[in-house]
């Protein structure tokens with residue numbers, strides 16, 4: 317089971333992937349989490365911080381090699397949930413090449429849909445609770461605009477391949493999860 321989650325910041329990609337990972341027993345791979353780990357623990361830290369702390373995307377090749385290393389690990393053999401990758405058309409193309417070379421394919425690409433007002437409300441609230449450095453009003457605005465400019469085209473990329481499944485992410489996390497499961501189980 318290989319599933320991609322695309323959605324703007326705050327749309328609930330991480331929340332849904334954590335639940336689904338437990339339910340399906342496949343790992344949840346968040347490129348945001350991987351990059352924050354690299355920022356805080358490796359010599360690439362300052363370079364990574366220069367991109368992600370301001371809400372800008374890390375370089376495509378850097379992210380692709382991070383993802384291809386991770387999905388080559390044994391726990392990904394029966395599948396994985398990708399949270400926040402691919403985030404550019406170049407990443408989607410690189411990932412397709414990677415899958416082709418391994419005779420793999422994606423089962424689902426879910427697009428979480430929510431209004432900017434709701435996304436901003438959620439991220440400001442999280443900033444108060446968790447203090448994520450990119451949850452400031454200025455950085456949130458940049459993340460939303462980077463999403464429109466760089467990630468929206470990825471939705472068209474997968475739509476052209478008949479893979480995109482939009483989900484209303486304005487509902488409660490429980491309802492979103494129930495809808496996701498129904499779509500996976502009925503393969504709608």
Ligand code: AP5
Nearest residue numbers: 325326327328329330331347348368372374400438488489
């Ligand atoms: P990343 O960590 O992926 O952040 P993001 O995409 O901005 O997404 P968030 O984590 O803010 O939100 P989410 O959609 O996961 O929602 P969540 O479940 O947390 O990336 C961080 C940065 O890393 C990027 O800005 C970029 O710089 C870099 N990066 C990452 N991937 C990259 C890539 N592929 N290429 C290049 N650079 C990359 O929910 C948000 C909040 O809302 C939570 O508090 C949650 O409790 C709440 N919530 C969730 N669902 C609901 C609901 N249904 N109702 C009410 N509240 C809800």
